[in-house]
Amino acid sequence: MGVTARGVGLLVAAVVLLGAGFRFAYPELALLGAAAGTAVGYAAVVAAWRPRLTVTRHADPDRVARGEPASMTLTVRNTGRLRAASLLAEDRCGDDTVAVPLLRLRPGRDTTVTYEVPTRRRGVVRVGPLRVTRRDPLGLVALSRPYGGTTPVWVHPRIHPLAAVPTGAGRSLDGRVDAVPHGSITFDSLREYVVGxxxxxxxxxxxxxxxxxxxxxxxxxxxxxIVVLLDNRATAHPERRGGTAASFEAACEAAASIVTAAVRADLPVVLLLVVPDLAPEAGSEEAGAAATTRGWAGLRARLRRDAHRPGDAAPRADSPGGPLDRLAAADLVDGDDALQATAARVRRDRLGDTLVFLTGPGGRGDLGHVGALRGAYPSVVVGVFGATEPTPPGAAGLVVIDAADGAQFAAEWDGVRRW
Structure with a gap:
């Protein structure tokens, strides 16, 4: 509960009038002071009344690409029985607030407000909770309370169409790519039984x-x-404006484009981050490697659950918890030593035959760790974003694509002749 400036002034006046009235025996002053104190007390009681409101939200849609329209429909219902509510309310939408009119909201009635959700930046836009402010008629006391929960809107990276998809090194004996349901007779792992x-x-x-x-x-x-390894280390994307690294945003667009193209081509694809999880001790030098060690097992298990197998119904790349959701939530983190640890695990696990490594200008000095993976992955492609100078040809024996943004990467990607 907060007392407004008018309420503070009236409360001070009440104390002064009461003190002067009793000190100098002026009953009129004491009466005015008592009236002022009573007004402040009445205002506190009125503001403390808690209206019974039910808040529901519906995002349409709740997953969009950056720049696409998205709207939020907010419905507020007065579930009380005694009196109408006239309130001041505002809904939190990311970093902005949206005014919600609640004038004379009668019992059993509701009001609906629809507004646009900002999608100009990739990320997860948290909408809510609704904050309702209750004031007294004199404007002496104001009390603000939250109603309802939060609804996330996932803003995915922009997707650029890719005409070419790596075919890898493994092919069937008749020279084409097989699509055998549930795989061949090669054993991989055990999992719990599910219906079907x-x-x-x-x-x-x-x-x-x-x-x-x-x-x-x-x-x-x-x-x-296909294995897509996105470099989310802060050192790989050193240039930032307004807290956003353009090279990292371009790398996210490239990763989203590759994942979407692979899913549409009915090919298995795995999305990995160099630092999959960040430890609480993020400021220490061991944070990146330790976080990678702890987060790798859980990340790989989740990817196995989400993995698409040829012959199954084709999943949407932007399904809840899917790779595009992980790209929307991805952010730059500290972890200078994480790449070496992640490369060792990627080499040991052999998750695929085509590796795509996406990094920024600060990651060009670590391409040696990626080049060492050529023994485990016959085809390795590196995308470098935001570099002022082109990467030296044949760096670490890799196929390197230099691009300023996601659109240029898509154009260069389709021009690659060997994978």
């Missing part, structure tokens, strides 16, 4: 040991698998 799995894929010995049905997960070794 074939019983012939159940591994009964393991199921008996752990006490629940476990299913064999196979992979098609002839099918190309």
């Amino acid at each position: 799995d074939e019983l012939r894929r159940v591994h009964w010995r393991t199921s008996a040991r752990v006490g629940e049905l476990m299913v064999r997960e196979n992979v098609d070794t002839s099918l190309p698998r």
Whole structure:
């Protein structure tokens, strides 16, 4: 509860009048002071009344590309039974506020407000909660309370169409790429049974040991698998304006374009961040490597759950929790030593046969770590964004694409003749 400047002045006047009235025996002054104090007390009681409101929100849509329109529909319903509510309300929309008129909102009635959600920047726009301010008629006391929760609107990076998709090194014997449902006979891992799995894929010995049905997960070794590694280290994108690094935004657009093209081509794709999780001790030198070590297992397990297998219904790249959501939430973090640790794990796990590494001008000095992955990944492509000078040809024996933004990267990508 906050007392306004008018309320503070009236409260001070009440104390002065009461003191002067009793000190100098002026009952009129004491009466005025008592009236002023009573007015402040009445204002506090009126402002303390809590209206019963129900707040619902609906985002249309809740996932958009940067620059696309998105709207939020807010409905406020007065669930009280005794009196109408005349309130001042504003809804938080990212860094902005939107006024919501609640004049004479009668019991059982509702009011609806629709407004645009800003999508000019990539990220997660948090909308809400609704903050309702209750004031007394004299404007002496104001009390603000939050109503309802928050609704996120995911602003994905802009997607540029890519005509070419890497076919990888693995092909079937007849010279084409296979699309065998659920993979070939090559064993990959075990997972929990879900409704719809074939019983012939159940591994009964393991199921008996752990006490629940476990299913064999196979992979098609002839099918190309694409791994996109996005460099989200702050040192890789040193130039920032207004807290935003243009090179990192361009790298996010390139990653989103590759992931979307792969999903549309019905090819398995994995999106990784150099620093998948940040430790609380982010300021220390060991933060990046330690965070990568802790976050890798959980990240890989989540990617396995979300992985698309040929023959299944094609997923949307912007599905909840999908790769575009992770790109929308991605941000620059400290972790200078994270690339070396991540490269070691990418080499050990062999997640695919085509690796695409996207970095900024500050990451060109670390291309040696990426070049060392050529033994595990037959095809390695590097995208460098925001560099003032082109990357030296044949750097670490890699295919390097220098681009200023996502659109230029898409044009250069389609011109690559070898992967």
